[in-house]
Amino acid sequence: MQELNAPSTTSPRSPRPVPQADSGEISGDSRSRNGHGPKAWWKKRFRPGEFLIEKGITAVSFLSFAFIALIFVFVFREALPILTPGEVKEKGETESVRQESYGDDTPAAELRQEIDERAKSVEDFEEGSAHAGNLAGTIWQPVSSQPKYGLAPLVVGSLKVTTVAILVSAPIAILAALFTAAFAPKWAKELLKPAIEVLAGIPSVVIGFFALMAMASFMQNTLGYEYRLNAFIGGLALSLAVIPIIYTITEDSLSRVPRVMTEASLALGASKWQTAAFVVLPAATPGIFAGVLLGIGRAFGETMIVLMATGNASMLSGDLFEPVRTMSATIGAEMGEVVFGDTHYTVLFFIGAVLFIFTFALNAIAELFIRQRLMKRFEGQ
Amino acid sequence: MKKLARAFLGLSIPLLSGLCAIVIVLVVLIVMGEVILGGWSTLTWEFLSTGPKAGMTEGGIYPAIIGTLLLVVMMSIAGVPIGTITALYLSEYASQRSILARLIRFAVNTLAGVPAIVFGLFGLGFFIQFVGSGIDNILTGGADLKWGQPNILWASLTMALLTLPVVIVSVEEAIKAVPRELREASLALGATKWETIRKVVLPNSITGILTGGILAVSRGAGEVAPILFTGAAYFLPQLPGSLSDQFMELGYHIYIMSTQSPDVEATRGIQYATTLVLLLLTFALNFSAIFLRYKIRTRKLR
Numbered sequence: 001m002q003e004l005n006a007p008s009t010t011s012p013r014s015p016r017p018v019p020q021a022d023s024g025e026i027s028g029d030s031r032s033r034n035g036h037g038p039k040a041w042w043k044k045r046f047r048p049g050e051f052l053i054e055k056g057i058t059a060v061s062f063l064s065f066a067f068i069a070l071i072f073v074f075v076f077r078e079a080l081p082i083l084t085p086g087e088v089k090e091k092g093e094t095e096s097v098r099q100e101s102y103g104d105d106t107p108a109a110e111l112r113q114e115i116d117e118r119a120k121s122v123e124d125f126e127e128g129s130a131h132a133g134n135l136a137g138t139i140w141q142p143v144s145s146q147p148k149y150g151l152a153p154l155v156v157g158s159l160k161v162t163t164v165a166i167l168v169s170a171p172i173a174i175l176a177a178l179f180t181a182a183f184a185p186k187w188a189k190e191l192l193k194p195a196i197e198v199l200a201g202i203p204s205v206v207i208g209f210f211a212l213m214a215m216a217s218f219m220q221n222t223l224g225y226e227y228r229l230n231a232f233i234g235g236l237a238l239s240l241a242v243i244p245i246i247y248t249i250t251e252d253s254l255s256r257v258p259r260v261m262t263e264a265s266l267a268l269g270a271s272k273w274q275t276a277a278f279v280v281l282p283a284a285t286p287g288i289f290a291g292v293l294l295g296i297g298r299a300f301g302e303t304m305i306v307l308m309a310t311g312n313a314s315m316l317s318g319d320l321f322e323p324v325r326t327m328s329a330t331i332g333a334e335m336g337e338v339v340f341g342d343t344h345y346t347v348l349f350f351i352g353a354v355l356f357i358f359t360f361a362l363n364a365i366a367e368l369f370i371r372q373r374l375m376k377r378f379e380g381q
Numbered sequence: 382m383k384k385l386a387r388a389f390l391g392l393s394i395p396l397l398s399g400l401c402a403i404v405i406v407l408v409v410l411i412v413m414g415e416v417i418l419g420g421w422s423t424l425t426w427e428f429l430s431t432g433p434k435a436g437m438t439e440g441g442i443y444p445a446i447i448g449t450l451l452l453v454v455m456m457s458i459a460g461v462p463i464g465t466i467t468a469l470y471l472s473e474y475a476s477q478r479s480i481l482a483r484l485i486r487f488a489v490n491t492l493a494g495v496p497a498i499v500f501g502l503f504g505l506g507f508f509i510q511f512v513g514s515g516i517d518n519i520l521t522g523g524a525d526l527k528w529g530q531p532n533i534l535w536a537s538l539t540m541a542l543l544t545l546p547v548v549i550v551s552v553e554e555a556i557k558a559v560p561r562e563l564r565e566a567s568l569a570l571g572a573t574k575w576e577t578i579r580k581v582v583l584p585n586s587i588t589g590i591l592t593g594g595i596l597a598v599s600r601g602a603g604e605v606a607p608i609l610f611t612g613a614a615y616f617l618p619q620l621p622g623s624l625s626d627q628f629m630e631l632g633y634h635i636y637i638m639s640t641q642s643p644d645v646e647a648t649r650g651i652q653y654a655t656t657l658v659l660l661l662l663t664f665a666l667n668f669s670a671i672f673l674r675y676k677i678r679t680r681k682l683r
Contacts, residue, residue: 063467064463071499071500179401192406205633206416213419359496
């Protein structure tokens with residue numbers, strides 16, 4: 001199921017004709033069927049029905065491209081006023097009274113005081129306005145009499161949580177994939193693969209719930225840090241969502257390492273583990289790298305898990321055991337309560353646009369790695 | 382010395398990697414066990430068939446179940462046909478090297494990679510603010526806010542977009558599994574391309590379309606971020622009666638109950654049981670999809 005999130009390496013969308021296609025998938029069959037065969041189009045009998053159906057199908061399938069374009073346009077359209085300071089509308093009345101409370105309440109209240117104190121030290125922000133310069137501030141405090149839209153704590157929060165998630169999930173997922181590809185007996189494979197599918201199928205809100213209710217208290221009792229919900233717990237929970245992605249793609253590229261390579265290595269007298277560690281693993285590096293990139297993208301964009309497990313206090317600090325508020329969680333928590341068209345609304349859309357661009361770039365790079373480096377290495381020799 | 386290092390590596394690499402595999406299996410078991418043990422005692426028929434009572438501290442999750450079902454049904458009605466047609470185009474009509482086909486593949490991949498919360502933003506910016514408010518302006522001149530606010534229609538459409546790549550990928554896989562001989566036999570008998578697709582390709586890939594739909598439903602039922610501000614509601618006294626109503630949803634219910642309810646401890650049982658219901662629902666869907674997919678892959682020429 002998780003493979004759907006990734007640019008699957010199995011589908012034949014390689015732009016150049018692949019010399020020795022590994023299966024019949026790419027070969028002539030689709031090309032000879034689509035009307036570019038030997039017979040020229042003007043010699044064929046024109047069938048209006050067929051023609052209309054083909055055009056209709058083409059038009060409908062073009063929709064998915066249209067949707068991407070629309071997402072791009074509309075997320076950026078709402079975020080645009082931020083780059084043109086003059087056009088930002090006045091703040092709405094309704095939101096200033098509201099005080100938010102997310103996640104665990106007791107530490108959040110203490111934190112809020114702390115944040116307020118920190119906020120007092122920096123007061124030279126323009127009231128109610130947001131533009132490119134203002135976003136660079138270090139305080140995120142959108143709901144107050146003097147709203148501040150500094151993105152730094154959110155960006156740092158996202159980075160902290162993502163770092164923890166990748167540091168935990170990447171080694172586990174890659175080693176487990178290596179285990180499946182190189183060492184595992186059949187029964188172990190048949191246990192591990194369904195386990196990964198199950199893990200991939202657990203909804204993120206369930207993982208978030210598990211982290212919030214069970215994992216957070218357990219880890220706090222074990223490690224004894226101060227705040228129950230923090231960046232570390234968020235990252236740990238996120239790694240549960242990231243492991244299937246990295247595992248699937250790593251396993252895919254490991255199993256695509258040509259048999260010639262492993263057999264040559266074994267024939268030269270290398271043992272099983274030497275082949276695995278020094279031949280198979282290095283050969284699949286671009287694929288593994290792509291998997292990690294996609295994992296980063298997922299961790300960065302994931303909302304529900306971090307919304308429930310990180311404590312959601314926008315503090316700027318390097319401590320992994322302090323609560324954080326990530327970019328995606330900020331959108332999720334605050335968008336429901338803003339006034340349409342207001343500065344806060346615009347800033348949230350701006351954050352969304354940044355998330356969009358970032359994950360888009362990561363996906364593009366990952367696909368490039370799989371398509372060009374990995375396939376070239378295995379096919380071009 | 383070198384020998385020793387080699388022996389150590391030779392032992393530790395398989396052991397370490399095996400350990401990681403065990404960790405993954407254990408984690409899955411722990412998450413499942415925690416949710417099942419926590420929710421089992423609260424999960425009764427009454428819990429499934431009644432609405433929340435006494436300020437959400439008692440009662441069941443009936444409206445949330447119905448809301449989730451309505452959401453995924455409407456999502457499938459919108460998403461599955463578009464996904465199927467796109468898959469048909471990609472595998473039957475488009476030349477693999479045509480610019481349009483590559484553009485569409487690129488779009489599908491991108492769509493699969495966009496974070497769920499961005500879909501939520503899009504739903505808000507496009508469906509609610511642009512389309513919804515536009516309809517309101519045309520119908521009532523903007524005086525009456527009916528479509529320009531979160532409701533189940535916009536939530537379903539947002540979710541349909543999110544699950545579109547899921548449908549496309551699995552339908553395409555199923556269409557590819559239809560043997561080439563069947564198509565050629567049909568064409569050789571004088572059927573046109575569309576006749577071949579309608580009478581041979583589609584009937585033979587109906588399982589794949591079903592699989593795509595099921596996987597999409599499972600994904601849609603589990604995602605909360607896109608509906609956070611496009612239509613899900615905390616509590617509603619009655620079920621949604623029209624397309625412009627808000628709705629309760631299982632995942633959103635879990636999120637709200639575990640983070641925003643005044644007394645988290647008091648509703649612990651309800652939260653666990655709701656999570657268990659959502660988990661069972663997505664698993665049932667996923668397993669049936671895996672089973673169907675397995676059937677497609679092992680199918681013989683009929």
